[in-house]
Amino acid sequence: MSFAKQRSEGQAPASELRLAVLDMSGTTVTDGGLVEEAFAGAVAPEGVLRGSERFHTMLEYFRENMGLSKISVFQNLFSDSPEKAERVNRSFEQGYDQVISAGGLQAIPGAEATIDHLRSDGIKVCLSTGFARHTQNSMLESLGWMGLADLSLCPADAGRGGPYPDIILTAVLALDLADVRQVLVLGDTTSDIQSGLRSGASLVVGVRTGVHTEAALRVAGAHDVVPSVAELPTLLVG
Structure with a gap:
């Protein structure tokens, strides 16, 4: 699937998306603070x-x-x-x-549907987090998300967490992508945005469901910002 959003002048041409790296807390999952x-x-x-x-x-x-x-x-x-x-x-x-x-986690509305939509379009999905591996597993189990995505990664799996690109690049290698420009990154923090940009991902998108404002996400370099993960499919075809 080719995304319709044009990249900034001077950036590499957009290539077809084959992987979406989606942050968990604040992006696809909420704990109500x-x-x-x-x-x-x-x-x-x-x-x-x-x-x-x-x-x-x-x-x-x-x-x-x-x-x-x-x-x-x-x-x-x-x-x-x-x-x-x-x-x-x-x-x-x-x-x-x-x-x-205690059941304190909830999926952000539209998260599961977006993941299913991406995968049905041939885009692999990696769920990423800054938590430890056992915590990420507990989150996935609590939400019934084991097997929902193609891959889940935490800093211990990759070397470093945000704002470094390690998790994204580890996903590229693990899922056998040919080009990092085939990657979309979605997150709610400036660290997520920095990680995406440093990895060379073609599309780095912020969401307004987390701790950082749209202004902060744009200053960090987000190519676009959407209200929530539910709007991602519309962005890709808009």
């Missing part, structure tokens, strides 16, 4: 208490860097102590696993 509750529970034992200036500063950093691998976020927040960063990350993952177990 419960990820921030897991964050608060993870940092509290380290003396970072809700309502404090330090908590507010850390939470803002967490929000702004939602697209990064979670261990990288905590390593940056607790750069003085690698052990503390590991401890907080483990606590965060445990807290988020509880959110998943």
